[in-house]
Amino acid sequence: MLQFRGKPMPETSLVMAIVNRTPDSFFDKGATFGLDAALARVDQVVEEGAHIVDIGGVKAAPGEEVSADEEARRVLEVVERVRDRHPSTVISVDTYRASVARLVLEAGADIVNDAWQCPEPETLEVAASFGAGVVCTHAGHLPPRTRPHRVAYDDVVADVITTVTDLAERAVAAGVPRESVLIDPGHDFGKNTRHSLAVTARTGELVATGWPVLMALSRKDFVGEVLDLLPDERLEGTLAATAVCAWQGARVFRTHDVTATLRVLRMVDALRGLTDPIVNVRGLA
């Protein structure tokens, strides 16, 4: 059973809500950069039913350099407050730095979500030392905060599987609980749109590895390019991809849009026979 620092997760599809403590992320553009705004966002997504909150202090794209100290300052005070306000909520922190991971885990975070393929291998030992979870992501072998330029794969899905399962086994070897490891194919990271479409369409191959799969699809460029739409117009495209991945067994969905994603996942889970209808009287009364 999936669990993070003693918090067992339901057997349904799960939602990880994005909380950006950044002034420059591509979708919210700083809306929750301030501490109060970030905390209000957390309260809101917990109220909506998010299973995990994912707090980040550095945007993924290239841009202003954010030092480890500044990143820690941004995320730590949110983690501390959230741990206090929502003791049972699973807290994830989006960071590729082992030093930041250590600080937030000390403050009560449950998961290190390293979206950059673990550039600092000691992150795994840090997570293990707290019994915390990790996300093992494929970032196309690129350094943090770089964009793909003409990246080519013989078989992108095969490369993803080899990379993330190797990382996952390294995490377990380092002492991370096996039931607290997620794999993430890293849509858009080190991939062009067609590569991201391929890993979406072939989600089942990732699921077949046996590791629970996290999908971070929300309003990303691969959706934008398929539909030629800007980030604030990408909800439906994101939800379509969400449904396709959930149908094939992906487990956790990182999203800006908690309620909409939960509804899609509830519907797909019902189609898969994982959950019952909330109301079930039509023709039965």
Add this chain to the structure above:
Amino acid sequence: MRVAFLPSAPFLLPGLGGGPKDLRFACLQAISTLDGPVTVLGAATTDGPIGGSVDATPWGARGRPTADALPLALAVGASLLEGREHTLVGIAPRSGVTTGTAPTAVTGVATVERGPRSEPQLAAAENGDAAGDLVLTGSVLVVADGTATRTEKAPGHFDARAEPFDVQVEKALAAGDPEALLALDPALAAELWVGGLATWQAAARALQGHRWRGEVLWSGAPFGVYYAVATWCLAD
């Protein structure tokens, strides 16, 4: 002898969307100026003649992957030649850097000689070994591009030095000036994610010593990467 310069964006390959129509049209227009067999120069992992298939599946095109996919630039060149007789010659980066960054020097890759018909011929040699020279005649297609740091959304993010660098390239192409291509700074090019410097400079080395009339048919950086389509014809 005629030379055409094209960019090597993957979207120019079959099955990847085609890219901007005017850019593609300019590429085909430049190729139409070439006569006879064409020698295609483009980035590869090793110097020298190379064979293989135009296969866009590594960049996400649908279809079955082949076992002998050509390197990107040579695949773009071979694809746009649409079945015309050609020879592919790989130009290796000079510093072991990865795709998207630039080489640091060019030596002994290609030289130009007067041919039997008083036209330059291209001699491409692996590792500059004269004994291994491959002498080729006809037209040359140079597939390479400039900086990838022109805008905030560019693959390498924004670098203010990128546009002046590309202006230098464009002036060299417009003037038919091999020396100006050879004068480009490889270290700066590497920082600006110039993918085509080794190829441009190999071509320039092969073509120097002659007067060329240059024309730029298309140039721009619509996605933060600088593309130039140009033609040179012999002026002496």
